Amino acid sequence: xxxxxxxxxxxxxxxxxxxxxxxxxxxxxxxxxxxxxxxxxxxxxxxxxxxxxxxxxxxxxxxxxxxxxxxxxxxxxxxxxxxxxxxxxxxxxxxxxxxxxxxxxxxxxxxxxxxxxxxxxxxxxxxxxxxxxxxxxxxxxxxxxxxxxxxxxxxxxxxxxxxxxxxxxxxxxxx
Numbered sequence: 001x002x003x004x005x006x007x008x009x010x011x012x013x014x015x016x017x018x019x020x021x022x023x024x025x026x027x028x029x030x031x032x033x034x035x036x037x038x039x040x041x042x043x044x045x046x047x048x049x050x051x052x053x054x055x056x057x058x059x060x061x062x063x064x065x066x067x068x069x070x071x072x073x074x075x076x077x078x079x080x081x082x083x084x085x086x087x088x089x090x091x092x093x094x095x096x097x098x099x100x101x102x103x104x105x106x107x108x109x110x111x112x113x114x115x116x117x118x119x120x121x122x123x124x125x126x127x128x129x130x131x132x133x134x135x136x137x138x139x140x141x142x143x144x145x146x147x148x149x150x151x152x153x154x155x156x157x158x159x160x161x162x163x164x165x166x167x168x169x170x171x172x173x174x175x
Contacts, residue, residue, distance in 0.1 A: 001051045001103040003062040007116050010046040012036045016058040022099040024138065030097050031064055044068040044096055047120065049113065062104040065117040066097040067124070070134065072164070076154055081166070085131065092164065093121040093130045114149060118170050125167055133170055137161040 010017075010031075017032045035046040046066040050059035071089035074082045095117050100109045121133050135151060137143035143153075143161040151163035 001060055001062055001101060003104065003109065004050045004052055004059075007047040007049050007065075007113075010035055010039065010048050010064065014058055015048055015050060016060050020061045020064075020099075021102050022105075023102055024099065026138065027097060027099040030066070031061065031099070035064075035066060035097075038066070038068075046097070047116070049109070049116075061101060063100040063109045063113040064097065065095055065099075065113050065120075067117065067120060068094045068096045069128075069130070070094040072132075072134065072154065077164075078152075090131045091129070092132045092134045093124060093167075095121070095133060095135045098135070110145060111149075114146075118165075119174060122167070122170050122174055125170075130167055132164040132166045134162060134164045137163060 017035070020031045021028055031046070035044075038044040039046060044066050046064055048061045049063040051062050053059045069091065071091050074085045074087065074090050077085070098110075098113055098117060100113060118133060121130070124130075134154065135146050137146055138160055140161065143163060146163050149165070150169060151165045153161065154164045155162040
């Protein structure tokens with residue numbers, strides 16, 4: 001599966017969601033069943049890296065990410081950071097989903113997808129400021145992927161690990 005050169009907004013009339021398989025059923029189900037509905041409801045936006053079309057059919061999806069807004073309690077941050085923030089929930093950008101198709105894995109697309117998601121968060125931040133970018137990793141292996149790019153532990157729940165990267169750090173990455 002050869003990817004196109006840019007991410008575009010998911011369009012269920014142009015992108016083949018049903019054939020997406022990253023090896024994690026929860027993410028496959030999200031892109032196949034929920035991503036378009038969530039966009040229509042106004043709760044998130046999914047961007048896809050389509051495969052180069054070989055026919056007139058719908059393009060396969062090599063990778064995707066989904067962004068949304070959420071908030072965190074300031075007390076979940078390290079004390080040195082928390083003391084600088086207001087005493088009410090802190091707005092953050094959420095990379096709600098990020099996945100790479102099995103056929104496109106081990107080619108650096110996870111890193112490319114994360115970089116594009118972070119740049120997108122920074123673009124949104126110019127109009128709607130957020131303190132940080134947050135990710136919910138489904139397991140420790142996925143958490144390690146984000147840690148290698150500077151994400152720090154925010155919270156650990158039974159089924160996932162929540163990590164964060166301050167928006168100032170994101171801005172420095174693209175500075």
